[in-house]
Amino acid sequence: MSIKRIHLGSQGLVVPNIGLGCMGMTQIAGMDVYGQADEKQAIATIHRSLELGGNFLDTADLYGPLQNERLIAKAIKGNRNDYVIATKFGYEIDDSEQLTWNFNGKKDYVKKAVERSLKNLGTDFIDLYYLHRLDPNTPIEETVQAMADLVKEGKVGYIGLSEVSSSTIKKAHAIHPLTAVQTEYSLFERTVEEAGILKTLEELGIGFVAYSPLSRGFFNGEIQSPDDFADDDFRKNIPRFQGDNFYKNIELLKEINQLADAKNVTTSQLAISWVASKGYLPIPGTKRVKYVEENIAGANIQLSSEELERLDSIVPLGTSTGDRYDAANMQGIDQ
Numbered sequence: 526m527s528i529k530r531i532h533l534g535s536q537g538l539v540v541p542n543i544g545l546g547c548m549g550m551t552q553i554a555g556m557d558v559y560g561q562a563d564e565k566q567a568i569a570t571i572h573r574s575l576e577l578g579g580n581f582l583d584t585a586d587l588y589g590p591l592q593n594e595r596l597i598a599k600a601i602k603g604n605r606n607d608y609v610i611a612t613k614f615g616y617e618i619d620d621s622e623q624l625t626w627n628f629n630g631k632k633d634y635v636k637k638a639v640e641r642s643l644k645n646l647g648t649d650f651i652d653l654y655y656l657h658r659l660d661p662n663t664p665i666e667e668t669v670q671a672m673a674d675l676v677k678e679g680k681v682g683y684i685g686l687s688e689v690s691s692s693t694i695k696k697a698h699a700i701h702p703l704t705a706v707q708t709e710y711s712l713f714e715r716t717v718e719e720a721g722i723l724k725t726l727e728e729l730g731i732g733f734v735a736y737s738p739l740s741r742g743f744f745n746g747e748i749q750s751p752d753d754f755a756d757d758d759f760r761k762n763i764p765r766f767q768g769d770n771f772y773k774n775i776e777l778l779k780e781i782n783q784l785a786d787a788k789n790v791t792t793s794q795l796a797i798s799w800v801a802s803k804g805y806l807p808i809p810g811t812k813r814v815k816y817v818e819e820n821i822a823g824a825n826i827q828l829s830s831e832e833l834e835r836l837d838s839i840v841p842l843g844t845s846t847g848d849r850y851d852a853a854n855m856q857g858i859d860q
Contacts, residue, residue, distance in 0.1 A: 528578030528821060533806060534704040535730035538653065538683050540609050542801055543824035544581035545574045545817060546736060546810030551592040554624055556759055558588075559742060559810070564596060567812045571600040574817045575607060583707075583736070583808045585613035585657055586638060590624050591645055598647035605648050611705075611734075612646065613687060614638035615657035628857065630660030630668035639675055654681040655707060659689055659859040665697050673701035685734070689859045691725040703731045710735035710805065712781065712796055712836060713743060713765065713774060713846040720860070735800045737849075738807035740765070743774060744796040745816075746782070762851045770847030777846070780839045784832065794823030799836055802828045 529542040549559040550567035571582065582601075584593045594612060601608050617629040618641075629638075643649060654675065656668055675681040683704035686697060697703055706726055708717045714737070717723055726733050739745060741760055748754070751771050754761045764770055778792070785795040793809075793816075800807040801824045809820045828836075840846075848855055 529825065530578075531804075531806070532732075533653075533734070534683070534702075534732035536683055536702050536704045538609075538704050538732075540581045540806065541579050541824075542806065543579060543797065543821055544583050544611070544734070544806060544808035545571065545579055546808040547571070547582055547584045547593055547597060548588050549810045550596055550812045551589045553588055553759075554590070557755070558759060559812075560755070560758070562812060564599075566814075567596060568600040570812055570814050570817050571597070573814045574821070575604075577818065577821045579817065579821050580607055581609045581611070581806075581808075583611045583734075585616075585655075586618060586642055586645070587613065587616040587624070587657060590616075590618050591622055591641070594642055594645035598645060602647060609652045610646060610648065611653035611655065611685075612642050612651055613655040613657035614642065615655075615660065615687075628658050628660040628662075630656060630663040630665070632667055632671040635668060635671035635675070639680055643680065650680055650682060652682045653685055653704060654683070655685040655687050655705070656689075657687050658857045659686075659693060665689075665693050666700050669697045669700040676701070688857070691720070691722050693859050694722070694725055694729070694731070698729050698731065703729070705732040705734050705806075707734040707736055707808075709737045709849050710800065711738045711740040711744075712799060712840045713740040713777075714849050715842055716849075718842060733805045735805050735807045737810070738800045739793050739796055739809050740846075741849075743778065744781070744792045746778075746792060749775070763847070763849065764851070765847035765849060767847065770845075774846050777840055777844075781836065784835055784839070788826075788832070790823070790826055791819060794819060794826055795828075795836075797823035798826040798828050799833070802833060 685705035687707040785792040
Protein backbone atom coordinates (compact mmCIF):
# COMPACT_ATOMS: atom_id res chain seq x y z
CA MET A 526 0.00 0.00 0.00
CA SER A 527 1.54 3.32 -1.04
CA ILE A 528 0.37 6.34 0.88
CA LYS A 529 -0.29 9.62 -0.89
CA ARG A 530 1.61 12.68 0.34
CA ILE A 531 0.16 16.18 0.33
CA HIS A 532 1.15 19.75 1.09
CA LEU A 533 -0.45 20.87 4.35
CA GLY A 534 -1.05 24.57 3.80
CA SER A 535 1.21 26.67 1.60
CA GLN A 536 4.26 27.13 3.84
CA GLY A 537 6.11 23.98 2.75
CA LEU A 538 5.03 21.22 5.14
CA VAL A 539 4.54 17.87 3.37
CA VAL A 540 2.66 15.08 5.18
CA PRO A 541 0.85 11.82 4.35
CA ASN A 542 -2.82 12.27 3.48
CA ILE A 543 -3.81 10.80 6.86
CA GLY A 544 -2.33 11.34 10.31
CA LEU A 545 -2.42 9.32 13.51
CA GLY A 546 -4.23 10.91 16.45
CA CYS A 547 -2.46 9.73 19.61
CA MET A 548 -4.77 11.16 22.30
CA GLY A 549 -6.29 7.81 23.29
CA MET A 550 -2.89 6.23 23.91
CA THR A 551 -2.77 7.72 27.43
CA GLN A 552 -5.24 9.02 29.98
CA ILE A 553 -6.24 12.65 30.40
CA ALA A 554 -6.30 13.78 34.04
CA GLY A 555 -6.82 10.21 35.23
CA MET A 556 -9.58 9.38 32.74
CA ASP A 557 -9.25 6.80 29.96
CA VAL A 558 -10.12 8.05 26.50
CA TYR A 559 -11.90 5.47 24.31
CA GLY A 560 -11.13 2.62 26.70
CA GLN A 561 -8.07 1.53 28.64
CA ALA A 562 -4.68 2.50 27.24
CA ASP A 563 -1.83 0.03 26.75
CA GLU A 564 1.64 1.48 26.16
CA LYS A 565 3.09 -1.53 24.35
CA GLN A 566 0.12 -1.74 22.02
CA ALA A 567 0.23 2.02 21.38
CA ILE A 568 3.93 1.96 20.44
CA ALA A 569 3.33 -0.99 18.12
CA THR A 570 0.58 1.05 16.45
CA ILE A 571 2.91 4.03 15.91
CA HIS A 572 5.56 1.73 14.41
CA ARG A 573 3.06 0.00 12.11
CA SER A 574 1.77 3.37 10.94
CA LEU A 575 5.32 4.36 9.97
CA GLU A 576 5.82 1.06 8.08
CA LEU A 577 2.75 1.97 5.99
CA GLY A 578 4.01 5.53 5.36
CA GLY A 579 1.87 7.12 8.07
CA ASN A 580 4.56 9.17 9.79
CA PHE A 581 2.45 12.16 10.93
CA LEU A 582 1.70 11.95 14.67
CA ASP A 583 -0.67 14.32 16.49
CA THR A 584 -0.32 14.79 20.24
CA ALA A 585 -0.62 17.54 22.90
CA ASP A 586 0.82 18.37 26.29
CA LEU A 587 -2.77 18.14 27.63
CA TYR A 588 -2.87 14.40 26.96
CA GLY A 589 -1.76 12.77 30.19
CA PRO A 590 -0.99 15.56 30.93
CA LEU A 591 2.51 15.19 29.41
CA GLN A 592 2.41 11.37 29.37
CA ASN A 593 1.39 11.19 25.70
CA GLU A 594 4.42 13.14 24.53
CA ARG A 595 6.64 10.89 26.68
CA LEU A 596 5.11 7.79 25.13
CA ILE A 597 5.78 9.17 21.66
CA ALA A 598 9.40 9.85 22.67
CA LYS A 599 9.77 6.12 23.43
CA ALA A 600 8.17 5.14 20.12
CA ILE A 601 10.29 7.42 17.93
CA LYS A 602 13.60 7.03 19.78
CA GLY A 603 16.44 6.56 17.30
CA ASN A 604 14.17 7.43 14.36
CA ARG A 605 13.09 11.01 15.12
CA ASN A 606 13.69 12.25 11.58
CA ASP A 607 11.37 9.61 10.12
CA TYR A 608 8.38 11.28 11.78
CA VAL A 609 6.47 14.54 11.46
CA ILE A 610 5.39 15.50 14.98
CA ALA A 611 2.55 17.90 15.79
CA THR A 612 1.88 18.88 19.38
CA LYS A 613 -0.20 21.54 21.12
CA PHE A 614 -0.12 23.83 24.13
CA GLY A 615 -2.57 26.23 25.75
CA TYR A 616 -4.28 24.23 28.47
CA GLU A 617 -2.21 25.47 31.40
CA ILE A 618 -0.13 22.84 33.19
CA ASP A 619 1.58 23.86 36.43
CA ASP A 620 5.06 22.99 37.67
CA SER A 621 3.74 19.90 39.47
CA GLU A 622 2.41 18.62 36.11
CA GLN A 623 -1.22 19.24 37.05
CA LEU A 624 -3.81 20.77 34.74
CA THR A 625 -5.21 24.04 36.08
CA TRP A 626 -7.95 23.91 33.38
CA ASN A 627 -7.20 27.55 32.55
CA PHE A 628 -6.11 28.61 29.06
CA ASN A 629 -2.73 30.32 28.82
CA GLY A 630 -1.44 31.93 25.64
CA LYS A 631 0.88 34.46 27.30
CA LYS A 632 4.34 34.94 25.80
CA ASP A 633 6.20 33.56 28.82
CA TYR A 634 3.97 30.49 28.98
CA VAL A 635 4.50 29.75 25.26
CA LYS A 636 8.25 29.59 25.89
CA LYS A 637 7.80 27.44 28.99
CA ALA A 638 5.40 25.06 27.24
CA VAL A 639 7.60 24.48 24.20
CA GLU A 640 10.69 23.71 26.28
CA ARG A 641 8.68 21.18 28.27
CA SER A 642 7.30 19.55 25.12
CA LEU A 643 10.75 19.38 23.50
CA LYS A 644 12.07 17.63 26.60
CA ASN A 645 9.14 15.23 26.84
CA LEU A 646 9.30 14.35 23.15
CA GLY A 647 13.06 13.82 23.36
CA THR A 648 13.70 16.13 20.43
CA ASP A 649 15.19 19.53 19.67
CA PHE A 650 12.46 20.58 17.23
CA ILE A 651 8.69 20.25 16.75
CA ASP A 652 7.46 20.09 13.17
CA LEU A 653 4.04 21.68 13.78
CA TYR A 654 3.13 23.54 16.97
CA TYR A 655 -0.49 24.43 17.68
CA LEU A 656 -2.25 26.68 20.16
CA HIS A 657 -4.76 24.15 21.53
CA ARG A 658 -7.40 26.67 22.58
CA LEU A 659 -7.59 30.44 22.39
CA ASP A 660 -6.77 32.23 25.65
CA PRO A 661 -9.57 34.83 25.99
CA ASN A 662 -7.39 36.92 28.30
CA THR A 663 -4.41 37.22 25.93
CA PRO A 664 -4.49 38.88 22.50
CA ILE A 665 -3.94 36.25 19.79
CA GLU A 666 -1.28 38.56 18.34
CA GLU A 667 0.85 38.15 21.48
CA THR A 668 0.56 34.37 21.42
CA VAL A 669 1.35 34.04 17.72
CA GLN A 670 4.30 36.43 17.94
CA ALA A 671 5.75 34.20 20.68
CA MET A 672 5.16 31.16 18.44
CA ALA A 673 6.80 32.99 15.52
CA ASP A 674 9.86 33.56 17.72
CA LEU A 675 10.09 29.79 18.19
CA VAL A 676 10.19 29.34 14.41
CA LYS A 677 13.04 31.88 14.18
CA GLU A 678 14.90 30.00 16.92
CA GLY A 679 14.54 26.70 15.01
CA LYS A 680 12.58 25.02 17.80
CA VAL A 681 9.41 24.87 15.72
CA GLY A 682 9.01 24.34 11.98
CA TYR A 683 5.44 25.53 11.40
CA ILE A 684 2.62 26.89 13.52
CA GLY A 685 -1.12 26.37 13.74
CA LEU A 686 -4.26 26.98 15.80
CA SER A 687 -7.06 24.72 17.00
CA GLU A 688 -10.81 25.41 17.30
CA VAL A 689 -10.72 29.08 16.30
CA SER A 690 -12.97 31.46 14.37
CA SER A 691 -12.27 33.12 11.00
CA SER A 692 -11.66 36.41 12.80
CA THR A 693 -8.96 34.89 15.02
CA ILE A 694 -7.39 33.10 12.06
CA LYS A 695 -7.07 36.35 10.09
CA LYS A 696 -5.51 38.23 13.03
CA ALA A 697 -3.03 35.41 13.69
CA HIS A 698 -2.08 34.90 10.04
CA ALA A 699 -1.24 38.61 9.75
CA ILE A 700 1.42 38.18 12.48
CA HIS A 701 2.97 34.98 11.11
CA PRO A 702 1.71 32.63 8.37
CA LEU A 703 -0.30 29.73 9.75
CA THR A 704 0.31 26.31 8.24
CA ALA A 705 -2.74 24.55 9.67
CA VAL A 706 -5.93 24.92 11.65
CA GLN A 707 -7.29 21.87 13.45
CA THR A 708 -10.96 21.41 14.31
CA GLU A 709 -13.33 18.52 14.82
CA TYR A 710 -14.84 17.62 11.45
CA SER A 711 -16.81 14.62 10.22
CA LEU A 712 -20.07 13.69 8.55
CA PHE A 713 -21.66 14.38 11.95
CA GLU A 714 -19.78 17.63 12.72
CA ARG A 715 -19.58 20.33 10.05
CA THR A 716 -19.72 23.55 12.06
CA VAL A 717 -16.39 24.67 10.59
CA GLU A 718 -18.00 24.49 7.15
CA GLU A 719 -21.22 26.21 8.17
CA ALA A 720 -19.32 29.08 9.83
CA GLY A 721 -17.27 29.81 6.69
CA ILE A 722 -13.99 28.85 8.39
CA LEU A 723 -12.99 26.43 5.62
CA LYS A 724 -13.50 29.22 3.08
CA THR A 725 -11.22 31.51 5.14
CA LEU A 726 -8.52 28.82 5.22
CA GLU A 727 -8.75 28.30 1.47
CA GLU A 728 -8.44 32.03 0.81
CA LEU A 729 -5.35 32.30 3.04
CA GLY A 730 -3.64 29.09 1.90
CA ILE A 731 -3.88 27.42 5.32
CA GLY A 732 -4.28 23.65 5.62
CA PHE A 733 -7.17 22.03 7.46
CA VAL A 734 -6.68 19.12 9.86
CA ALA A 735 -9.82 17.20 10.83
CA TYR A 736 -9.74 15.57 14.25
CA SER A 737 -12.35 12.98 15.23
CA PRO A 738 -13.24 12.22 11.57
CA LEU A 739 -14.95 9.07 12.91
CA SER A 740 -17.13 11.20 15.20
CA ARG A 741 -15.42 9.90 18.34
CA GLY A 742 -15.98 6.28 17.37
CA PHE A 743 -19.59 6.60 16.18
CA PHE A 744 -18.62 5.28 12.75
CA ASN A 745 -16.83 2.13 13.89
CA GLY A 746 -20.17 0.56 14.84
CA GLU A 747 -19.17 -0.59 18.31
CA ILE A 748 -21.54 1.75 20.15
CA GLN A 749 -25.18 0.73 19.76
CA SER A 750 -26.64 2.26 22.93
CA PRO A 751 -25.81 5.11 25.32
CA ASP A 752 -25.39 2.34 27.91
CA ASP A 753 -22.43 0.84 26.01
CA PHE A 754 -20.00 3.37 27.51
CA ALA A 755 -17.89 2.59 30.56
CA ASP A 756 -18.59 4.83 33.55
CA ASP A 757 -15.37 6.79 33.04
CA ASP A 758 -15.74 7.21 29.25
CA PHE A 759 -15.86 10.96 28.60
CA ARG A 760 -18.27 10.44 25.67
CA LYS A 761 -21.09 9.81 28.17
CA ASN A 762 -21.10 13.60 28.71
CA ILE A 763 -21.19 14.59 25.04
CA PRO A 764 -24.68 15.60 23.77
CA ARG A 765 -24.17 13.72 20.47
CA PHE A 766 -24.15 10.45 22.42
CA GLN A 767 -27.11 11.27 24.67
CA GLY A 768 -30.86 10.65 24.50
CA ASP A 769 -32.72 11.51 21.29
CA ASN A 770 -29.54 12.71 19.57
CA PHE A 771 -27.98 9.29 19.95
CA TYR A 772 -30.89 7.39 18.44
CA LYS A 773 -31.34 9.88 15.61
CA ASN A 774 -27.64 9.55 14.77
CA ILE A 775 -27.87 5.75 14.82
CA GLU A 776 -30.59 5.99 12.13
CA LEU A 777 -28.34 8.22 9.99
CA LEU A 778 -25.51 5.74 10.53
CA LYS A 779 -27.64 2.87 9.19
CA GLU A 780 -27.91 4.65 5.84
CA ILE A 781 -24.18 5.37 5.76
CA ASN A 782 -23.54 1.69 6.56
CA GLN A 783 -25.57 0.68 3.50
CA LEU A 784 -23.40 2.81 1.23
CA ALA A 785 -20.23 1.36 2.82
CA ASP A 786 -21.53 -2.20 2.33
CA ALA A 787 -22.31 -1.48 -1.33
CA LYS A 788 -18.75 -0.24 -1.82
CA ASN A 789 -17.30 -3.18 0.15
CA VAL A 790 -15.50 -0.92 2.65
CA THR A 791 -16.02 -0.32 6.36
CA THR A 792 -18.10 2.64 7.51
CA SER A 793 -14.99 4.06 9.19
CA GLN A 794 -13.08 3.89 5.92
CA LEU A 795 -15.95 5.62 4.12
CA ALA A 796 -15.98 8.43 6.71
CA ILE A 797 -12.20 8.92 6.42
CA SER A 798 -12.34 8.87 2.63
CA TRP A 799 -15.09 11.52 2.71
CA VAL A 800 -12.76 13.91 4.59
CA ALA A 801 -9.70 13.09 2.46
CA SER A 802 -11.70 13.45 -0.77
CA LYS A 803 -12.37 17.08 0.15
CA GLY A 804 -8.62 17.74 0.33
CA TYR A 805 -8.49 17.90 4.13
CA LEU A 806 -6.22 15.91 6.45
CA PRO A 807 -8.03 13.42 8.70
CA ILE A 808 -6.23 12.35 11.88
CA PRO A 809 -8.32 9.47 13.26
CA GLY A 810 -7.17 8.33 16.67
CA THR A 811 -6.42 4.73 17.47
CA LYS A 812 -4.15 2.70 19.71
CA ARG A 813 -4.52 -0.58 17.82
CA VAL A 814 -2.55 -1.89 14.84
CA LYS A 815 -5.67 -3.34 13.21
CA TYR A 816 -7.37 0.04 13.07
CA VAL A 817 -4.35 2.03 11.90
CA GLU A 818 -4.10 -0.36 8.94
CA GLU A 819 -7.81 0.03 8.20
CA ASN A 820 -7.69 3.82 8.53
CA ILE A 821 -4.70 4.28 6.23
CA ALA A 822 -6.40 2.10 3.61
CA GLY A 823 -9.50 4.28 4.03
CA ALA A 824 -7.65 7.46 3.10
CA ASN A 825 -6.75 5.90 -0.25
CA ILE A 826 -10.31 4.91 -1.19
CA GLN A 827 -11.65 6.94 -4.09
CA LEU A 828 -15.21 8.24 -3.88
CA SER A 829 -17.14 9.20 -7.00
CA SER A 830 -19.06 12.47 -7.19
CA GLU A 831 -22.27 10.40 -6.96
CA GLU A 832 -21.08 8.73 -3.74
CA LEU A 833 -20.08 12.07 -2.24
CA GLU A 834 -23.50 13.49 -3.15
CA ARG A 835 -25.18 10.47 -1.58
CA LEU A 836 -23.33 11.01 1.70
CA ASP A 837 -24.23 14.70 1.66
CA SER A 838 -27.86 13.79 1.10
CA ILE A 839 -27.86 11.40 4.08
CA VAL A 840 -26.38 14.03 6.41
CA PRO A 841 -27.00 17.42 4.73
CA LEU A 842 -25.09 20.47 5.88
CA GLY A 843 -26.98 21.90 8.87
CA THR A 844 -28.17 18.54 10.22
CA SER A 845 -28.33 18.68 14.02
CA THR A 846 -26.46 15.73 15.54
CA GLY A 847 -25.79 17.22 19.00
CA ASP A 848 -22.92 19.35 20.28
CA ARG A 849 -19.41 17.90 20.15
CA TYR A 850 -18.66 18.78 23.79
CA ASP A 851 -20.60 19.34 26.98
CA ALA A 852 -21.59 22.94 27.79
CA ALA A 853 -18.45 23.66 29.85
CA ASN A 854 -16.04 22.55 27.11
CA MET A 855 -18.05 24.30 24.38
CA GLN A 856 -17.21 27.52 26.24
CA GLY A 857 -13.55 26.98 25.33
CA ILE A 858 -14.23 27.02 21.59
CA ASP A 859 -13.66 30.35 19.83
CA GLN A 860 -16.84 30.89 17.78
